[in-house]
């Protein structure tokens with residue numbers, strides 16, 4: 376009886392979800408000014424940033440894949456300024472950030488990302504793998520100069536993935552941190568298949584905090600302050616040290632995540648499998 380009810384509930388849920396998709400209509404995107412010359416567009420994937428230069432628009436992250444989403448995004452970008460988009464910076468390879476790489480490329484836009492994203496995309500398992508960026512940088516930093524504006528990209532190591540770029544707008548003292556930070560009860564996710572690492576993540580945030588900024592745009596959620604980034608780093612430090620201590624004290628792999636206390640952090644870390652996390656903890660905290 377119970378299983379029949381469960382099947383019925385599952386079927387109803389699937390129906391409701393299909394109906395929701397059908398009724399979804401055009402994607403709802405909203406634009407707001409972060410600081411003069413810098414805008415944020417929310418909805419339909421990760422937050423998108425638009426930096427206005429003298430003669431172009433520099434866009435950061437192009438949202439989930441889809442013609443409707445791309446068109447809605449371009450409409451919002453067009454409302455910011457009647458200038459051509461010359462560069463799309465892609466902060467990571469996941470489809471909520473890189474989903475429309477192909478459409479930007481087709482429009483003649485330079486799609487710029489860290490070199491590691493080429494490898495991340497080659498092993499990325501989704502239905503529509505985003506198109507490869509047509510310009511990459513390797514090493515720790517890259518400067519974009521357009522129309523009198525400088526945008527600084529930093530790759531500080533492994534965190535959410537191994538191809539994350541931190542986008543710094545030095546004259547405005549703003550950073551776009553992508554999913555190297557999460558907001559509210561959404562826990563951080565280390566994509567180990569995409570080269571991510573919880574253990575190395577805090578060192579990335581330490582380097583971020585050395586930059587001179589007062590405003591941080593996360594990959595998802597509301598705009599943050601530098602103090603919010605510092606507080607998030609403390610939580611990441613706490614998470615990793617608790618996990619390390621658990622492994623050191625002999626907590627078996629299958630009990631690790633249940634063993635790590637997270638109620639005071641306000642979120643739980645997200646990961647597809649505990650194996651790579653446990654392995655890197657063992658490497659850095661050998662058992663006594």
Ligand SMILES: [Zn+2]
Nearest residue numbers: 467469535554
């Ligand atoms: Zn991501």
